[in-house]
Amino acid sequence: MLGLNKKDTSLFLIVLGMTLFAPFILNPFPVDSDLAQFNAGYPDLMQRFLIFGIFAIGFNILFGLTGYLSFGHAAFLGVGSYAGVWMMKLLTMNVVPAIVVSVIVAGLFSLFVGWISLRRSGIYFSILTLAFAQMSFALAYSVLTPVTGGETGLQLSLSDPRVLGVGATPEGSIPLTNFFGLEMRDSWEPALGGWLFTFNAGYYLCAVLMLVAFYVAIRIFRSPFGMMLKAVKSNQQRMQYTGLNPKPYTLAAFVISGMYAGLAGGLMVSMDPLAGAERMFWTASGEVVLMTILGGAGTLIGPVLGAGFIKYMENIVSKINEGILHAWFAFLPDGLEDFVVAVFYPFVGKGWHLTLGIMFMLVVIFLPGGIVEGGQRIGRLFRRRPAEPKGRPVGAPSSSAAE
């Protein structure tokens, strides 16, 4: 289908199904149950899953295929989101031009950065991208305040000279972002029994673009161009000896991943028209590195899983506070309850970064293929037993369909 082989088609269909039915999948608990706080099916978070999924897919095209570890990709996301907000300020609240311009601007910026940074490889490349990103951050934060809004960030105002459309609605508020009239905030919330599902327009716009981005990534992975990038990763010298210049390929990969980041930035401001400099800080670049490695660098589905995992932790696990922990372990005797809560508390709530850091280290040390490899290993473990016909655990179908 669509020029994909059978394995890739089934992977694509799984991702398609997962994104389309995410409002169901992510809302497994009834609204008034104790576990409702684990429901991730609200529009804001679902959009984040997809947007950071796109960001990570793009990063993976560079890092997973060529092995060039960039520590400055957040800069492209930031540049893209500034460009998007400017389109909304100047042209129209329709998100299409904003997203298109975000991708183009981020692509141009990454062309510039990549053209310079790719002169060096290894740690030098990482440091160069880091330096560019920190420079962009510093500039956006202070010098370029007229363009970027400085500390407060770039936001819409009532006096924006919007060419197509009005500066303010008749009620006197800032118009909402829309897709040819369909407002991004529009939601349809059917209640089924104790469950409440939210189908949000913005989420489905992100979903469509994510699927397109994912499809393009599959095609890149399977193309001769993708093979070139893998050759760059495995042995650049040997590649040069065969008469191929790796530079154009790596630069193209860098720009493509920059454009993915720009798309993520454009979508981000389409959902919430506000762009801030902190989005470009180098730790934000570190986050996308974490996502890709956790999920599995070099695999198709890995970065998406990693992005979902980290954003889920950031939004759900970080909300578990001491009171909730006490409620969970209330069945234990008092002294033991306090002890168990004290053991778990540093790892959840405000300490969720600790869990993330530990998991990340464990993945780098023991599971270089990330979640995907973990799934594959579990899958293999179960498949070796012929006596068990239905031995496939959850997570195995998606992972075995990946790389």
Next chain:
Amino acid sequence: MDAIILQILNGLDKGSAYALIALGLTLIFGTLGVVNFAHGALFMLGAFCAVTLSRLLAISHETVDPTRTDFLGNPLKVQTPYVEEWFGPEIGQTIIEWSVPLGILFAIPIMIAAGLAMERGLIRYFYKRPHADQILVTFGLAIVLQEIVKYFFGANPIPTPAPPALVGSLDFGVLIGFDAGQIIYPYWRLIYFIFAAILIGGVFAFLQFTTFGMVVRAGMADRETVGLLGINIDKRFTIMFAIAAVVAGLAGVMYAPINSPNYHMGMDFLVLSFVVVVVGGMGSLGGAVLAGFVLGILESFASMPQVTSVIPGINQIVIYLVAIIILLTRPRGLLGRKGVME
């Protein structure tokens, strides 16, 4: 003229911190070949050693002060630090005030332990893995260390003052023939610079004049040959890692009064010190120190109002700008050796 001298002096303390961290990074890189993104976390741990010691010294218990009474006529209860009880009030008070310099003694064993634990427990498994893996695992470790510190000490910066005897400023200008009050320089910054110079000198002397240092230098140049001579080079490299950790930690201890320690200071310094290392030349100890001071001073020049009014924001990007230019024109950095990481 006085403004220039002042900026040079201003750049020295930050430059010292850069140079010390970069020196440790280069030691680890040159000996073990590991790119250690957790080195900033060691700097941060050092600063929190100072915080911990000042808190430990201030542990007190309630005693009754028979000489004073409250307004009801009852004997007044006061908090007396144990240190004051053991050494008498005056000496005890002095010990508490001098907790930051004492933190050096406190930090050395802790940093040695931290360095050995890091190298033996984690990093030695990464010698043969690609640099990207080393960056990633030490980046993860840095996050973990940072979060542990945040859990115990909170997210806010903790003011850690220098001893009162060393608070104040030196009228530096008078010493070199300027009018009084033109160039004044805080004592603690001067001490920090002198301390850094001694530490750097110590490391260099250690490498230059001891047999141990000679073997390590030989190992940096050609690890295999030294190993073939029957020398356990790995053990020496492990010790060098601990030394690098101590250097970073002590840089952190002494930096605490200049900038209140917070849990992310390591990451803030780490990025800059990597830039310093790269500018100085990967693997060159002298280059790291030189670039540290040069960039520190450059940064302070760029923050002069005369400069920022012409090129606004230059103070925040000058280091990165210099790094990019150096990397593109002199790919090996200022004093880089051939064949390192190429």
